[in-house]
Amino acid sequence: xxxxxxxxxxxxxxxxxxxxxxxxxxxxxxxxxxxxxxxxxxxxxxxxxxxxxxxxxxxxxxxxxxxxxxxxxxxxxxxxxxxxxxxxxxxxxxxxxxxxxxxxxxxxxxxxxxxxxxxxxxxxxxxxxxxxxxxxxxxxxxxxxxxxxxxxxxxxxxxxxxxxxxxxxxxxxxxxxxxxxxxxxxxxxxxxxxxxxxxxxxxxxxxxxxxxxxxxxxxxxxxxxxxxxxxxxxxxxxxxxxxxxxxxxxxxxxxxxxxxxxxxxxxxxxxxxxxxxxxxxxxxxxxxxxxxxxxxxxxxxx
Amino acid sequence: xxxxxxxxxxxxxxxxxxxxxxxxxxxxxxxxxxxxxxxxxxxxxxxxxxxxxxxxxxxxxxxxxxxxxxxxxxxxxxxxxxxxxxxxxxxxxxxxxxxxxxxxxxxxxxxxxxxxxxxxxxxxxxxxxxxxxxxxxxxxxxxxxxxxxxxxxxxxxxxxxxxxxxxxxxxxxxxxxxxxxxxxxxxxxxxxxxxxxxxxxxxxxxxxxxxxxxxxxxxxxxxxxxxxxxxxxxxxxxxxxxxxxxxxxxxxxxxxxxxxxxxxxxxxxxxxxxxxxxxxxxxxxxxxxxxxxxxxxxxxxx
Numbered sequence: 001x002x003x004x005x006x007x008x009x010x011x012x013x014x015x016x017x018x019x020x021x022x023x024x025x026x027x028x029x030x031x032x033x034x035x036x037x038x039x040x041x042x043x044x045x046x047x048x049x050x051x052x053x054x055x056x057x058x059x060x061x062x063x064x065x066x067x068x069x070x071x072x073x074x075x076x077x078x079x080x081x082x083x084x085x086x087x088x089x090x091x092x093x094x095x096x097x098x099x100x101x102x103x104x105x106x107x108x109x110x111x112x113x114x115x116x117x118x119x120x121x122x123x124x125x126x127x128x129x130x131x132x133x134x135x136x137x138x139x140x141x142x143x144x145x146x147x148x149x150x151x152x153x154x155x156x157x158x159x160x161x162x163x164x165x166x167x168x169x170x171x172x173x174x175x176x177x178x179x180x181x182x183x184x185x186x187x188x189x190x191x192x193x194x195x196x197x198x199x200x201x202x203x204x205x206x207x208x209x210x211x212x213x214x215x216x217x218x219x220x221x222x223x224x225x226x227x228x229x230x231x232x233x234x235x236x237x238x239x240x241x242x243x244x245x246x247x248x249x250x251x252x253x254x255x256x257x258x259x260x261x262x263x264x265x266x267x268x269x270x271x272x273x274x275x276x277x278x279x280x281x282x283x284x285x286x287x288x289x290x291x292x293x294x295x296x297x298x299x300x301x302x
Numbered sequence: 303x304x305x306x307x308x309x310x311x312x313x314x315x316x317x318x319x320x321x322x323x324x325x326x327x328x329x330x331x332x333x334x335x336x337x338x339x340x341x342x343x344x345x346x347x348x349x350x351x352x353x354x355x356x357x358x359x360x361x362x363x364x365x366x367x368x369x370x371x372x373x374x375x376x377x378x379x380x381x382x383x384x385x386x387x388x389x390x391x392x393x394x395x396x397x398x399x400x401x402x403x404x405x406x407x408x409x410x411x412x413x414x415x416x417x418x419x420x421x422x423x424x425x426x427x428x429x430x431x432x433x434x435x436x437x438x439x440x441x442x443x444x445x446x447x448x449x450x451x452x453x454x455x456x457x458x459x460x461x462x463x464x465x466x467x468x469x470x471x472x473x474x475x476x477x478x479x480x481x482x483x484x485x486x487x488x489x490x491x492x493x494x495x496x497x498x499x500x501x502x503x504x505x506x507x508x509x510x511x512x513x514x515x516x517x518x519x520x521x522x523x524x525x526x527x528x529x530x531x532x533x534x535x536x537x538x539x540x541x542x543x544x545x546x547x548x549x550x551x552x553x554x555x556x557x558x559x560x561x562x563x564x565x566x567x568x569x570x571x572x573x574x575x576x577x578x579x580x581x582x583x584x585x586x587x588x589x590x591x592x593x594x595x596x597x598x599x600x601x602x603x604x
Binding site: 187302 | 483485486487488489512513514515516518519521522523542545546547548549553555556559560562563564565592593594596597600601603604
């Protein structure tokens with residue numbers, strides 16, 4: 001299959017990138033991050049999460065972030081909504097898209113939320129119905145689609161089953177997420193081929209982590225399966241909660257570099273993204289985990 | 303084209319990985335590195351370089367390294383030989399393969415050795431003849447095959463021209479090297495397709511740097527062009543002399559993880575390689591730049 005000529009990048013750093021940060025990132029920094037990403041041309045920014053501050057203290061300022069950002073026309077600002085309480089807050093905050101999330105691994109689902117995959121997704125039914133009624137976009141995320149920290153292998157059929165459940169709930173977009181970064185191109189192809197056999201490829205996104213260095217090879221494989229939406233995080237913000245010190249979300253800069261080399265359009269200003277990555281890394285007082293970002297910063301400094 | 307079922311990994315860390323280290327790595331550590339890599343199953347280890355110690359002080363102990371290592375039956379121990387003096391020392395040291403090296407970039411050739419590409423390769427004629435006469439394997443390396451720090455773009459025809467010159471010199475193996483890591487899969491395919499149109503794919507290797515995070519995507523593209531030999535460096539040892547602080551050689555662990563996921567055999571003991579990477583990183587007092595290596599080390603520690 002010819003690779004897509006245009007790719008939509010969903011920039012997840014404000015939510016997925018920051019949610020596990022130990023030190024609280026000031027709300028104004030979060031707002032600046034979202035604004036700069038939108039200004040750089042990302043068509044979709046995952047801005048925050050309307051989750052209980054008991055679970056994710058870093059996202060306690062979700063409403064303030066949403067109230068503080070400039071709303072760029074055409075940009076989709078997504079937020080995570082674990083339940084109706086979160087959805088109502090998201091709706092009040094004017095979110096363009098709400099994200100519901102389940103796993104393809106039974107072990108992961110049981111360990112994290114103490115219920116089966118099927119139960120966990122059924123619980124999202126009210127949120128899905130409310131989103132549809134309110135005319136808000138609905139996205140469903142499938143974690144552990146390429147492997148699980150508890151059960152290891154995840155059957156392709158388990159991923160397809162969650163896709164079907166999300167389609168039944170009316171999801172506009174569905175994320176196939178390699179939460180722990182264990183996937184390799186062959187498996188990515190198997191999963192994406194199976195998923196796109198039951199869902200329009202235009203509605204499927206790839207969310208890859210670079211924990212084992214495989215993310216760009218996996219994205220290339222997914223592109224070859226017709227996938228044209230990818231999640232990335234500037235400077236690779238996010239880390240991996242399942243392996244301390246290991247890499248997490250694939251770095252936006254590395255993905256943009258890849259896509260540019262393949263003549264695939266994203267509408268994003270690459271240089272602006274390198275700046276954002278260096279700025280956020282300085283703010284968090286850590287080395288960026290974007291290889292392209294670091295190489296370009298080193299060249300600029302020379 | 304179906305990807306190869308077996309890949310030969312040339313482990314270049316003892317030479318390419320260490321040659322730019324500032325602090326002198328003790329000879330016994332170099333010897334242990336070569337021995338452990340050979341014991342882990344690498345069929346080919348780039349052991350050292352018989353180059354003037356004025357140019358590369360880190361390789362001043364080339365003869366001692368070659369004299370000190372255990373010679374594992376079947377393992378090819380390669381060394382770099384810039385001239386006849388180097389070749390004679392390599393022959394005396396019992397090298398199985400000598401490596402000559404030129405660039406595909408005129409600007410790089412002029413800047414580095416003050417002569418044209420054609421002249422630089424003609425100068426290797428005596429070494430090539432002597433290697434053939436002595437029954438020693440001959441490898442030719444093409445730096446800047448995917449881009450140049452001085453001239454930027456490098457024409458595909460320039461790479462093909464060097465390949466032809468190396469074939470005329472009798473090279474058994476020819477390295478297509480992305481010295482500064484700027485390549486992306488589309489360009490890799492163009493170059494590898496052009497190269498394999500004039501040379502047997504079984505004699506071509508891919509030497510990729512991960513400076514922009516593209517190495518694994520590029521290796522996947524090269525595999526799809528029928529390339530079945532790759533150079534890697536444990537823990538990503540080597541850095542990038544053209545961008546301080548940036549990543550250099552692709553990490554062996556990341557490549558092995560990729561290939562294992564593609565069911566491609568290498569004959570290498572992956573766990574042993576992870577150990578070697580962690581050991582060398584401790585010795586050099588630096589974080590490994592292998593993402594797979596770090597993730598596995600973190601999992602082991604947990």
